[in-house]
Amino acid sequence: MNKLKERWEVNKNWQLIFLLMGIVGLGYSSYKLSLVFLKDYHIGFIFLLSVIIFYILLLITLKIFDKLKDRWDVTYRWELISIFLVFAITGSSSVYVGKPIIKLLGITKDNLSGFAYWTLYIFIGFVFYQILLVIFGWIFGQHKFFWNFEKKMLRRLGFKRFLGE
Template structure:
């Protein structure tokens, strides 16, 4: 499994894979705490309409996740890896909205 991740992420050793996994874990936990605090601040509860909670998640929490991922990546010395990771991810997302055959 580690070898597959090394190849997929184009990293040199197992320690790099471990650090990357730690960064993802730290980001996930951080976002949970920030989300909870933000929902409390704006008054969203489990009883709030689900469409509203989903809207806040997509419009605020998702971009915040990306920023926190870069911060943790910087703290752990992997900012460049995560910056490239973000660019690839947004490129894929942007590709979903391009018209097929456009520019041909």
């Protein structure tokens, strides 16, 4: 356990929750991917392929972590997991928040062309994504990282005057 804490630069036991959540998420993703390939096969084959995919995804993730730790100026490796979790949760949540807003506005595929409907749907999802990113970043203890991330994105979109610059 000490070796695990040392490798991931965990100082307090509560930080291990991010490692656990990352492993569970990676395992679930591996299982779902193996079902795509082996939907009608025996559970043993599915489990074996899940383990193989898990190992491959773990290697890829660790390579990505090494590159992003320096680029994102993150102090601890476990923080990268919390950042990835925030991105994942925010992406899913923005879709769930966007659906009721579209319905509330009375926008359907029947009263708009497909292009206009999907353009509005993506725009509304994008707006809520920006808001939820900062909120979930705060919940996961990464407010500073995501607030800087948001400011950088808003600058690129041309909203400099709203940032006081």
